[in-house]
Amino acid sequence: MKALLVPEFGNAEVLRFGEIADPVINSHDILVKVKATALNHLDIFVREGISGLKLEMPHILGSDISGEIIEIGSKVESDFKERQRVVIDPGLSCGRCEFCIMGERSLCKKFGIIGEHVRGGNAELFSVSEHNVISIPDEADVDFVQAAAVPLTFMTAWRMVRTQAGVKPSDTVLIIGIGGGVALAALQIAKLSGAKVIVTSSSDQKLKQAYNLGADVAVNSETHPDYHREVYHLTHKRGVDVVIDSVGRATWDRSLMSLRKGGQLVTCGATSGPLAETNINRIFWNQLQIKGSTMASRSEVRNVLKLVWEGKLRPVVDEVFSLSEGIQAHKRLEAGKQFGKIVMKV
Ligand SMILES: [Zn+2]
Structure with a gap:
């Protein structure tokens, strides 16, 4: 062959x-x-x-x-x-x-x-x-x-958004680096879960396309490099409930700074590099949860694929x-x- x-x-x-x-x-x-x-x-x-x-x-x-x-x-x-x-x-x-x-x-x-x-x-x-x-x-x-x-991106995003973060309609979810497969799947799954979704990208074109897929707010991370401050204002000085980050080193600190007290960061990868600095004070004082996620169980795969076949996720x-x-x-x-x-x- x-x-x-x-x-x-x-x-x-x-x-x-x-x-x-x-x-x-x-x-x-x-x-x-x-x-x-x-x-x-x-x-x-x-x-x-x-x-x-x-x-x-x-x-x-x-x-x-x-x-x-x-x-x-x-x-x-x-x-x-x-x-x-x-x-x-x-x-x-x-x-x-x-x-x-x-x-x-x-x-x-x-x-x-x-x-x-x-x-x-x-x-x-x-x-x-x-x-x-x-x-x-x-x-x-x-x-x-x-x-x-x-398969790979939707199963990964499903486990991150639904199983690990348990996203619900009252949640605001921040998705870092919209454009990649996992981020786009996570956007659709978070919207299907009823959440409000903020996305970031350095490309206005990608942000525009993200709006078409249901993003509520899109923040340009190049013109707003301190985008966690934008997130802070957008959430009325509260922070988001969940951050979905597969970028890693380049965005890690800002992802943690975007969370509300008790919020969750879910990571499934580190395309910009795996070694980042973490301010431990921020973790304990704000009672943050950092969760890793890899792929998915067989039942998660079948659950998410069913929604794709039904046209609810694309x-x-x-x-x-x-x-x-x-x-x-x-x-x-x-x-x-x-x-x-x-x-x-x-
Ligand atoms: Zn085994």
Whole structure:
């Protein structure tokens, strides 16, 4: 099969579009003909090499996959049919530990992500356990490109907004860096939860697009670098209940300064870097809660995808490339100019 290969760790230029052996289908697996695969910041981190992560080379990236079933393993128990449109749940866990049994697989010691810990879907074919395969209902008004833009960011944002922060209609939520996939999904989920949402971005164009997706207030973080002061005024000197921050170092202190007493900051990543300074006085005096969040449980994935299939949440696609244009697609993501997901058609 053809695939976008990572022969060695490095910058976008290491990517090669070439031939590799077809994946092996085990008896509990489903073989999917990949139609589209979306990019995540994780792809950049893995391509550059994550300390301690050993991979068989060439590696294949790709956590977000849509396609159709072309072969079903002999021991597959679920009721899948050939030609069925599907997306792949990118979470991997042992299935046996105390957390997996509780339904909290992202707390599993062996938790992993397709495309990071094992080969992903930047390829013509992808073979995976039936437990990771989710049908797209026939009536869902999404194409393969839109479907590929959904799983990782929507599941991550769902766990952050609903499970970790428990956002409710009376809440005001601040979402940092609108434009990225998780931030856009979080905006829609927070609005669906009835909350008031403030977003930040350094781009007026992105802020305008965020209004179209339901943002109540959009603050330009370049013209208002002290945007926590804007937030303070906008909330009548109170601060917000929840901050959703996946930017990390560049915004950490301002995110904490934007919170009301007892407020919660939820983080799922640090695209600007993982090491930031924290004023501990602010944490205890204001009784702030800092929560980490990674991916989601199987039930969370199914809950959020149902809302996407029903049209209540919608994936935002920035630009579509072909798989052979992987280098350009990666460079687009690295430039940070995107609004929504960058997707490669296969
Ligand atoms: Zn486990």
